[in-house]
Amino acid sequence: MIKVPLCALVVFLTTQVLASPAQTPLRDIVSENETATSAAPRKLHGRFLHITDMHPDPHYSFHASTSKSCHGKKAKKKRKRAGYWGTPDVECDSPLRLIDLTLDYLDKNWADEIDFVVWTGDNARHDEDHHIPRTLDEILDQNKRMAMKMEKIFSKKGIPVVPSLGNNDIWQQNILAPGPNKITNEFASLWSPFIPFPQRQVFQRGAYYSTEVIPGHLAVISLNTLYFYDSNKAVGGCQYGDDDDPGNLEFDWLEVQLKQFRDKNIQVMITGHIPPSLGNYYPECYVRYTEMSLRFQDTILGHLYGHMNLDYFSFMEEIDLEIIPGEEEEGPRAKGGRNGLYETLLREFEQLPEESEEERLDGLAVINVAPSVVPNPFVPAFRIFSYNVSGDGLMGARKQREHGHRRGRKGNKDDVCKDKRYDKSWKCHLQKSWHTDRDAPSRRNQALTPLGYAQYYMPDIATANKTQAPRYELEYVTYPVSALGSGDWEPVPVRHLPRALREGRKGKRYAPYGLRDLTVGSWVGLGRRLGQGAEKRVRRRFREYMGVSG
Template structure:
């Protein structure tokens, strides 16, 4: 017993030394170091272990520790302009700019999560914790990347009781040493994240060390797949397309198929989470072969995939997996605000891909709460979601953030549950260019940002 205690003490000393021995030589270092050293506030445990049928989806925090209120947005809200009229960055963020999220926004977000959502069963977080590497005067370093991930984990641990509410992250395209670039695993980033995410008590097996993906079981009837979209992304120059057998994308596809097959045999429902959606306003986000094979997997296993969740675009958007006639050939239909869905009403929708708004205030920040069935026969089926948002312009004006409900899916779209058949009826109503539903979709597409 004494030897075990000694080992634990030695481990704590080493971990503490590692933080102190790697200071980041910038003007924000001491402030952030002190934040990391603060003790988390206490979470009151709930003895009720039954599932509530609720979970959260949050994405794209993009915390920038260098953000300065009332600075110049053209200088990424980090420096002042000589002309005072240009210094107009907001306390809680600056809409429609290249600035990232200030501490004030991040703090208020996690405070809202702490106060409002202690009864959720789990949280899906679809990545991009770090600021963008846009500022030529202050580039990212590996130390900063590690520090950023550690700080977000600290926020999470202070907000949720991990033994009660599982927090399931994915890897974003701004979470690497270099923006959009991640070489085949095992690599130093995935190795570091394995240690940094250790407090979250996730199922990070050798699959994560090699590929950056993992399966987290909520219970025996529901699993969440945290995928690594960086190994599909056509912006990642470090990898090859999925027609190369040993490419990390091809290997991940095999893992997905294996896990989906097991889920089908065990009659488990599956939620899929990843950062980058396969299709957006710019077209295919994945290498083409990866894209085609991934979409076919979604279609073939749509009977057990109950939900698909992404971020990255800062938009509230829908994409449908459709089946072509009687042939098992699946395609994606993305509802883009610039292209009215003048499509045939007999589209056979088999699955819906949900892309949620971000915390970073490119548009107004958003948080989404999903509801799912906990009944025996329909367990895991999505029944509704509530979209929360904050009006950043208003917050900057009045000096505080007010999170409120933007809309409720079932009421807004007139559907009883978020099933493919329900969304097919919505899509049919949107065909008319003057339809109310299409106008509503356009409003929420950019999170009610004027």
């Protein structure tokens, strides 16, 4: 079990943040069971790793047929042979050597540069090969192997790891019954180094939990999204009045967690495997997630997910809680593949408000979906986020959050909800006060505000071989070029930047977005730029990034 109490937090505050990068991460966190002589204090670097969908496949075979999940004997046709390190653009999972290469790279290059790890699931292969069907033992063995590696690289160095359960981490795929059950009990054991002891009983019931990655300041809540997923036919879909539905029980627990963290002035990241959308969640589960995300906008810093094997962001909006009689509910869906989702997102982005429309920003929350390590269908990738550790608020008196500034807009609900067709919808029953604060870290750059991320990918995986291993390279950053290599604190350490950026050349190739931070307003600004289409180069980059530059 990771135990990182905050015994010493030395803070040198600066008066500026990312826009003027004088950020100096000089926070020391020392474990209670450590002394100054027995272990070096843990520094807060203002960065964390998000990694997802590794899908290790112990049956992957070099030169096997790509039409047979890269399993079995050598394929006759060269163009159909599996690559040594992995094979993009086909339905094959990751060879174990790719997983080891990735984690060894993170150990060598990033473990000393980050504060915690968000790890959003799918650590077993897909069930694509009917000649070698998956078994629960194999799934658990792969998850055990992955957990041991993550513990060795990160946890044993004092870096909290926050895993989430993926839809391929269970047997049968996608189907998880209410807990406690064999799956929740097994993962409670496998993930014992990562789950705080007081959360173990909750985890055994539902495979969700929370942990304070910076004690007293920042928590991460890991959700079990399988209880919201519309492919899981073992649950009821969060129907109003079904108090025993595991999705409703999870949201009831989440509400209590958010209230407690808010009362303690602790900011929260919410993570999980399957991103919230009407294309993924049962409709009533999506309503509850959206309402809670907007109600606690002053406490939630962001929503981090995987599963889609794509790179994109989307919004949960206040309009998602309105009742529109006779109109089919729509949301960001992946129907039609990447192109269908791309077009849907652009249509939604076009309707976003101006950044200056603060009241409308009160009704928005941002979902970040990260690409996968498994090269299916694109090349491997991971993200390094940065967050503000120099702004006001990490030490001393912090602003007490006021009680709800307003209630969710009722619209025409008083009339519509008299109709029996809608009385059983959560939309007619979620009228609690919303906690919106335009000076919260999710809205204004200050202590703990997410500042941006750098995405690394492996463009040469298809051409690499036994003697020439593939390499991770910077794909893009969300920051402006001026924020890189220009201060005492770097959102991306200079040694991790390509030469062109280090030397100030061709910066826009790597930094087309130029976001000042990752507040709601910044994401809305980028969304509007994409939706309106005036900046064709930015649109083109966004589309390329969705497929990890594929």
